[in-house]
Amino acid sequence: MVFALAGNQNCGKTTLFNALTGSNQHVGNFPGVTVEQKSGKIRGAKDCTVVDLPGIYSIRPYTGEEIVARDFILDSKPDGIINIVDATNIERNLYLTLQLLELHIPMVLALNMMDEVRANCGSVDVKALSERLGIPVVPISAAKNEGVSELVDQAVNVAKNKLYPAVTDFCPVGPVHRCIHSVAHIIEDHALRAGISPRFCAAKLIEGDESVIKRLELDRNELELLEHSIVEMENETGLDRNEALADMRYAFIEKAVAESVVKCRESREHLRSLKIDSVLTGKYTALPVFFCVLFLVFWLTFNVIGNALSDWLSLGIDRVTALADGGLAAYGINPIVRSLIIDGVFAGVGGVLSFLPIIVTLFFFLSILEDTGYMARVAFVMDKPLRRIGLSGRSFVPMLIGFGCSVPAIMATRTLASERDRKLTILLTPYMSCSAKIPIYAVFSAAFFPGREAFVMIALYASGIVLGVIVALLLNKTAFRGQPVPFVMELPNYRLPSLKSVALLLWEKARDFLQRAFTIIFLATVVIWFLQSFDTRLNAVTDSSFSLLASVGRLISPIFIPVGFADWRVATGLVTGFTAKEAVVSTLSVLLGTSVADLSSALSGLFTPLSAVSFLIFTLLYTPCAAAVATIRKELKSGIATLGVVVLQCLVAWLAAFSVYQIGGLLL
Amino acid sequence: MTLDQLKAGDSATIKAVGGQGPLRLRLLDMGLIPRTRVTMRKVAPLGDPIEIHLRGYELTLRKEDAKNIEVEI
Known part of the structure; x- marks a missing residue:
């Protein structure tokens, strides 16, 4: 049997899902969209699967999440619905419940956070509420794992015995009641043929839901009949159709709550939240606190914990590599194979793993910020600046993480509620200069702008942001035209x-990253190794300037004539930068035959100050590294779109470098 | 007057919910319907959006959208 787990955002749905399934979860996708679908076997129930629907407030055909949730219920016809409701915020939570009830599918209500209600000396008359709603109501505390097994029993019971919701009318006799019934009567045959509850269809048709009109294949005549009774209702109530239905639902809820819920005092959690908010979203304190939190997270991730973990990890990898290398040498294996294993496979694996500590640490902090509710406050505080580029405050944190590393930044877009915002944010993340590019900036600014390194760095970061804003504005006018998702x-x-x-x-993110990114990064490293180790006749090379990679560099270097750095060694460095941006510097030093420390002086032969700036702008903007590309591929769910991102970034980089080099040449 | 004009701490009753499209429907879904009591909590530090209290929870929305909601103190 399949159950759908439905509920609002922030009602403890994920916690309940974890309690129901344990770690036995499967992450997939809802068909056709980038919305994640989690499902899992319910513990303690035989052959029962639960699918976690996205957190929604209503069943409407607007946001990707709402469409996904609705289509899942209408198309896969689950055997039962588990509707989780936050008992401390029961009125608004029940709004979705009423729409789910209309679907006429066996259903149970999980009344979550009952421990909090009781701690504030409140109570819910479960029996009265259950009678009102016509479905079993089970008080639970998902966080404390209380009431979960009873919930499972009830869910299995209603689904097995096909106990449909007993109450289907939510309004007293009157204009709205009349309208719903006459609409339901007109479309009943169509609805039954489509296998959807007539009552649900009637409500959705009154709300003007186009997709229901399509599903039911109504003809013009029938639509006119519907319109007639809807207009009649509007005239009689003085409310428009959507207001009338919302009002009908909330009126029913208010009555049900008045009968069954006792609230004797303002909840302690709520008062505490207001107190915390007086600082965290306070007029003068909000921004300083936010930047302190941010600094702390970055500092701890990239300097303290991430660094320490990275050091340990690389120490371990070095040990294993040395051991393997020694073993292979002692065995007397073919040097090419040894090079493949050590320089290709081990370097590739090491490269992948080096990202892991940062990702895990960053997500540790991010999930804490998200779960505590602070992320919503960040969105509240930072919404205004982001609105101008067609996004909402929610996108601020993922983009900011991009300054550390694009991979977790792109992964963090999962927290965005709308698919449109998520895609746009992913496309903008590469413009936030990641920390792996710092070595390139450092070497070049030391070589060409000694004493003004800080200025160069700031200018580069600012250029990235400015270009990102321009691209965002352009995308808003083209690919992302139309209504942004409401920020409510x-x-x-x-x-x-x-x-x-x-x-x-954390476990999910780590596994996710290793599984998906591994293949691409690994492949990229082995390909680069191959290109570096052989010449065009597939002989192993001793001098790197004869390698296939160098040939590739020579082949593409003419592209860089108009931007001022047509040397094949520079082009080769840029190609290796695809595996990791730090590689640009190390490749250049190998090809120029100097150490990284002496690279600055060697570079002055290759670049003028102007072409150095052009090169820096190019590295700032050109294709994200293999790990980031793999992550984009995973989040956008499309190879073509990902290729588009890579090509677009290279194009933007080239054009920006071209403008800098040509305009700079005219001015100087 | 409209919802965005309330001062921090002021309470009012919603008279009408204007505007159109998905945004208006979202507002109705979140419980902003005529005769609902709302309290203005605060304005965000950068001057927008606003935070209001209704039906026992906190909601944030932008001023331009709050302009469409008519209230009466």
Whole structure:
């Protein structure tokens, strides 16, 4: 049997999903969209699967999440629905419940956070609420794993015995009631043929849901009949159709809540949240606190924990590599094979693993910020500047992480509620100069602008941001034209994050990264190794300037004539930069026959100050590294779109470098 | 007056929800319907959006969207 887990955002849905399934989860995708679909076997129930639907507030055909949730229910026809409701915020949560009830599918209500309600000396008359709604209601605390097994029993019971919701009417006799019934009557045959509940269709048709009109294949005559009774209702109630239905649902909820919920005092959690917010979103304190938190996260990730873990890891990798190298040498294996294993495979694996500590650490902090509810506040505080480029405050944190590393930044876009914002944010992340490019900037600015290194760095970061803004504005006018998703967001109460959820998320992100990115990065490293080790006749090379890679460099170097750095060694360096940006510097030093420390002086033969600037601009913008590309591929779910991103970045980089070099040449 | 004009701490009752498209529907879904009590909590530090309290929870929306909501103190 298949159950759908439905509920609002911030109601503890993920926590309940984890409690239901344990770590036995499968992450896939809803068909056709980049919305993640998590499913898992329910523990303690035989042959029961639960699918975690995206957190939604209503069943509407607008955001990707709403469409996904609705299509899943209408098309896959689950045997039962588990609707999780935050008991501390019951009115708004029940709004979705009423729409789910209309679907006429066996359903149970999981009344979450009951521990919090009780701690504030409140109570819910579960029996009264259950009678009102016509479905079983089970009080639970997902975080404390209370009531979960009873919830499973009830869910299995309603699904097995096909116990449909007993209440289907939510309004007293009157204009709205009349309208819903006459619409339901007109479309009943169509609805039954399509296998959807007539009552659900009626409500959605009154709300003007185009996709339901399509599903039911209504003809013009029937549509006119519908319109007639809807207009009649609007005239009688004085409300427009959408208002009338929302009002009908909320009126029913208010009555049900008044009968069954006792709230004797303002909840402590809510008061605490207001107090915390007086600082975290306070007029003068919000921004300083935010930047302190950000600095702390970055510092801890990239300087303290990430560094230490990286050092340990590379120490371990070096040990193993040395051991393997020694073993292979002692065995007397063919030197080419040895080079493949050591310089190709081990270097590739090492390269992949070196990202891992940073990703895990960063996501540790991010998931804590998200789960506590602080991320929603960041969106609240930072919304205004981002609105101008067609995004909302939610995109701020992922883009900021891009300054550290694009890979976790792109992975972090998962927290964005809308698919449009997510895609746009992913496309903009490469413009945030990542930390792996710092060695390139450092070497070049030391060589050509001694004493003004800091200025060069700031100028480069600023150029990236400015170009990102321009690209965002252009994309808003073209590919992302149309209505941005409304920014109407709940600010949930601050809560302590559950360790289990954080741990599960870290495990998921780490596994995700290793699985998907591994293949591409690994492949890229081996290909580069191959190109570096052989010449055009596939003989092993001793002098790197005769390698296939050098030939590739020579082949593409004419492209860089108009931008001022047509040397094949520079082109080769840029190609190796695809595996990791740090490689640009090391390749240049190998090809120029100097150490990295002496690279600065060697570069002055290859570049003028102007072409150096052009080169820096190019490296700032050209294709993201293999790991980032693999992540983009995973998040965009499209090889073509990913290729598009790579080509676009190279094109933008070339054009920017071209403008700098040509205009600079005219001015100087 | 409209929702965006409330001062921090002011409470009011919604009279009408204007605007159109998905945004208006989202507002209705979130419980902003005529005769609902709302309280203005604060304006974001950069001057926009605003935070309001209704039906026992906190909601943030932009001023330009709040302009479409008519309220009465």
